[in-house]
Amino acid sequence: MAANPVRQMARSAVRSRAWRRTSSWIRGGVRRAPAAGHELHGIDVPADVVVYFGDGAAKIYQLQQWLPVLEQLHRTHRVLLVFRRLDALRAVRRSTTLPGLFVRRFADLIGLYDANDYALVVYVNNAVSNFQSLSHARPVHVHVNHGESDKISMVSNQAKAYDRVFIAGQAALDRHRRALIDFDESRLVMVGRPQLDQVGDGTPETLPGATVMYAPTWEGENEANNYTSVDLFGEEVVAALLARPGTRLVYKPHPRVAHSSNPAVAGAHQRIVAALEAADPEGVLGHRVSLEGDILTMFASVDALVTDVSSVGLDFLYLHPDRPLVLTDRRGDREELVRSAPVARGCPVVDAGTPSVAELLESALTRDEHAGVRAELRTYYFGDHPRGSSSERFEAAVHELVTERRRRLVGHEAVAGTMEAAEE
Numbered sequence: 001m002a003a004n005p006v007r008q009m010a011r012s013a014v015r016s017r018a019w020r021r022t023s024s025w026i027r028g029g030v031r032r033a034p035a036a037g038h039e040l041h042g043i044d045v046p047a048d049v050v051v052y053f054g055d056g057a058a059k060i061y062q063l064q065q066w067l068p069v070l071e072q073l074h075r076t077h078r079v080l081l082v083f084r085r086l087d088a089l090r091a092v093r094r095s096t097t098l099p100g101l102f103v104r105r106f107a108d109l110i111g112l113y114d115a116n117d118y119a120l121v122v123y124v125n126n127a128v129s130n131f132q133s134l135s136h137a138r139p140v141h142v143h144v145n146h147g148e149s150d151k152i153s154m155v156s157n158q159a160k161a162y163d164r165v166f167i168a169g170q171a172a173l174d175r176h177r178r179a180l181i182d183f184d185e186s187r188l189v190m191v192g193r194p195q196l197d198q199v200g201d202g203t204p205e206t207l208p209g210a211t212v213m214y215a216p217t218w219e220g221e222n223e224a225n226n227y228t229s230v231d232l233f234g235e236e237v238v239a240a241l242l243a244r245p246g247t248r249l250v251y252k253p254h255p256r257v258a259h260s261s262n263p264a265v266a267g268a269h270q271r272i273v274a275a276l277e278a279a280d281p282e283g284v285l286g287h288r289v290s291l292e293g294d295i296l297t298m299f300a301s302v303d304a305l306v307t308d309v310s311s312v313g314l315d316f317l318y319l320h321p322d323r324p325l326v327l328t329d330r331r332g333d334r335e336e337l338v339r340s341a342p343v344a345r346g347c348p349v350v351d352a353g354t355p356s357v358a359e360l361l362e363s364a365l366t367r368d369e370h371a372g373v374r375a376e377l378r379t380y381y382f383g384d385h386p387r388g389s390s391s392e393r394f395e396a397a398v399h400e401l402v403t404e405r406r407r408r409l410v411g412h413e414a415v416a417g418t419m420e421a422a423e424e
Contacts, residue, residue, distance in 0.1 A: 054129030147311030192390030209246030
């Protein structure tokens, strides 16, 4: 096999002294950033695909759901995780076998990219520091996001900065069309929801009655992105489900709810936890507060879900379209809700105008009049593809982009320029 000309040029860069300084930071599959005064410039860390994560440990859940998909991709295209925050690296290092690297300084990041022939960089969020990585012209930059959701934060003008944006299906395409002006739709690539292909069905818990999960989202970083129901409807939803005979309640809030700085959200969360503990002090009824663990694997034992506008409801729709789904709406504008979150067409909705939350939930659990619409919505959001095919589409899209970028890099001035800079 002919040697890769890009890699040959990368390895010809002057790096011996820098490598000696850096090599002591190698720890198993993870490499740490140099201490002050040391350079990462010139380090040889071979990979085909870089997964860039610029945020801290508080947002590591955005990356964690991608790890099984990336580990599968690693079998055919070498994957390297690059972190800009040490706490993020520490939070994920025991969750994956993928090699990882902590790069503290911008100059070190560019030096790393210059010295290696990375063909593609993946981004799971819109961290501010993404733009430092995006400044390197050689690889193709792909945004994959960390879920499929109707939240306003799912689409921003930042999408224009990436070479490609992987989306789930038609709903995401329509979302971009509504939100963005002068956006090149050819950058969008439909791949389904590969993270859900990795969710095992598991063994559902065999308990009498119905298991209902209440899984609210957090309040977001501003009011426009606030979709939580915890402070407005959470206690009423929980009270209604606890009072329903033969019902087991699982309270699974977004990871950030338990540590919310919003007094109304934090207070309601604490009262909800207390209510579940008081309703089942001996644990015989099976009520549960679950602040940790993978919500997707828990779905196998859930007969119905009450949630907010977020990726949780759509994931449940994808995995279990035959099971009732109840949505909340804190703004009380049904027309706008259906426009911005079409899944609402297939759900009973709890909002400020709901006469009785208990009656609405009872109807949803016993009659489920929206089953047919949910089946249609699943196709609208994720495409008419069998479960398991999203990973294949994701890997095929990555392979095509990597192959094409490698072809275009041969003899390209962008390669020659970075090699000249490395030699200096």
